Amino acid sequence: MAHTIRWGILGTGGIATAFATDLLANGLILSAVGSRSAGGAERFAAEFGNPTAHSSYEELVADPDVDAIYVATPHPMHVANTLLALRAGKHVLVEKPFTLNALEAQLIADEAERSKLVVLEAMWTRFLPHMVRIREIIATGTLGEVHTVLADHDQKLPSDPSHRLNDPALGGGALLDLGIYPVSFAVDVLGLPTRILASATKTSTGVDRQTAIIFEHGETGRSVLHCALDTLGPNAATVIGTDARIEIDDTWYKPTTFRVIDAEGTVIESFDHPVVSRGMQYQAAELERLVNAGLRESELLPVSESVAIMGVLDEVRRQIGLVYPGE
Numbered sequence: 001m002a003h004t005i006r007w008g009i010l011g012t013g014g015i016a017t018a019f020a021t022d023l024l025a026n027g028l029i030l031s032a033v034g035s036r037s038a039g040g041a042e043r044f045a046a047e048f049g050n051p052t053a054h055s056s057y058e059e060l061v062a063d064p065d066v067d068a069i070y071v072a073t074p075h076p077m078h079v080a081n082t083l084l085a086l087r088a089g090k091h092v093l094v095e096k097p098f099t100l101n102a103l104e105a106q107l108i109a110d111e112a113e114r115s116k117l118v119v120l121e122a123m124w125t126r127f128l129p130h131m132v133r134i135r136e137i138i139a140t141g142t143l144g145e146v147h148t149v150l151a152d153h154d155q156k157l158p159s160d161p162s163h164r165l166n167d168p169a170l171g172g173g174a175l176l177d178l179g180i181y182p183v184s185f186a187v188d189v190l191g192l193p194t195r196i197l198a199s200a201t202k203t204s205t206g207v208d209r210q211t212a213i214i215f216e217h218g219e220t221g222r223s224v225l226h227c228a229l230d231t232l233g234p235n236a237a238t239v240i241g242t243d244a245r246i247e248i249d250d251t252w253y254k255p256t257t258f259r260v261i262d263a264e265g266t267v268i269e270s271f272d273h274p275v276v277s278r279g280m281q282y283q284a285a286e287l288e289r290l291v292n293a294g295l296r297e298s299e300l301l302p303v304s305e306s307v308a309i310m311g312v313l314d315e316v317r318r319q320i321g322l323v324y325p326g327e
C-alpha cells in the first residue's frame with residue numbers, strides 16, 4: 001500500500017520512539033514531532049530523519065503538513081491532547097488506555113463525531129497479523145462454542161516510585177498499562193462482560209501492583225485475566241472452545257506464534273508469520289485505510305468499544321479502590 005498520510009508524533013518518550021522506528025522501517029511518512037520542549041523535539045527529529053520539530057503540542061497540531069497525530073503521552077494527558085488534535089482538524093491515533101476513564105473517553109468520541117474525523121485507540125495488538133487470523137478462526141466456528149479466555153500481562157518494570165508506572169498523578173498501576181491488554185482481548189473474543197469480579201494488591205505509591213479479574217460473559221463465557229507490574233509472567237493467552245482451543249505463545253500481545261489444538265489434542269493449525277520491526281505499523285496502516293476510504297470507524301476496534309472498555313476498567317478500579325487525582 002502506498003502511504004500518503006503525513007504523521008505527527010505528540011510526545012517524545014519510550015513508545016513515541018518505538019512508533020517512529022516502525023513508521024520509518026515500513027515506509028510510512030513521519031512529517032513532524034511535537035514536544036513540551038524545543039530540545040526534546042529537536043533530539044527526536046534528529047534521530048528520525050529530521051521531520052519538523054515543534055516546541056509545543058499546539059504548534060504540532062497546527063502544522064498544515066500533518067494529517068494524523070499519534071498521541072504518545074501518559075494516560076491522564078490523552079484526553080486533552082486528543083481533543084487538541086481533533087479541534088485542529090487532525091485524525092488521531094491515541095495510545096492505550098484510550099483515556100483515564102469512560103467519562104473522558106466519551107468526550108473524545110463526541111468530539112470525533114462532531115468533527116467527522118477518525119480517532120482510533122492504539123491498542124496495537126488488535127491489528128497484528130496473528131490476531132487477524134485468530135479472529136477469522138473463531139468466526140468460522142473452528143473452536144465450536146467459545147467458553148473461555150485465559151490471559152495474563154505480567155512484567156517486571158521499574159520500581160522507582162516517581163516512574164510513570166508507579167505514580168498516581170501519571171495514571172500509574174498495572175491495570176491501565178498492562179491489564180488493558182487481556183481486558184481488551186477478552187472483550188474482542190467474548191464481548192463485553194455482564195459481570196466483573198476484581199481483586200488487587202497495591203504498591204507503596206497506592207496504585208495496583210497486581211490485579212486479578214474474572215469476567216462473566218452471559219451464561220457460557222468466562223474470562224480469567226491477570227496483570228502485574230513487578231513480576232514477569234508467562235504472558236501467554238488461551239481461547240478455549242467446545243471443539244478446539246488456541247494457544248498463543250509468549251508474548252501473546254506482540255507479534256507471535258500460536259497453535260490451534262482440537263479436542264483430541266491434535267494440532268490442526270500452526271501460525272508463524274514474520275513481522276517487520278515491532279509491529280506498531282499495523283495500527284497506523286488501519287487509521288490510514290480508514291481515512292483514505294472515507295470511513296470513520298474501524299471494525300477491529302470501534303470508538304464505542306474503546307469507550308466501553310474504559311467503562312469496564314472503571315468498574316475494576318471501583319472494586320479495587322483505585323482512584324486517580326482529580327477524578
Ligand SMILES: NC(=O)c1ccc[n+]([C@@H]2O[C@H](COP(=O)([O-])OP(=O)(O)OC[C@H]3O[C@@H](n4cnc5c(N)ncnc54)[C@H](OP(=O)(O)O)[C@@H]3O)[C@@H](O)[C@H]2O)c1
Binds near residue numbers: 034040073095097176
Ligand atoms: N503500545 C505499547 O506497546 C505501549 C508501550 C508503552 C507505553 N504505551 C503507552 O504510551 C503512553 C506513553 O508511555 P511511555 O512509556 O512512552 O511514557 P514516557 O516514556 O514517560 O513518555 C511520555 C512522553 O509524554 C510527554 N509528556 C507530556 N506530559 C508529560 C508529563 N506530565 N509527564 C511525563 N511526560 C509527559 C513527554 O514528551 P515531551 O517531553 O516530548 O512532551 C514524555 O516523553 C502511555 O499511555 C502508555 O500506556 C504503549
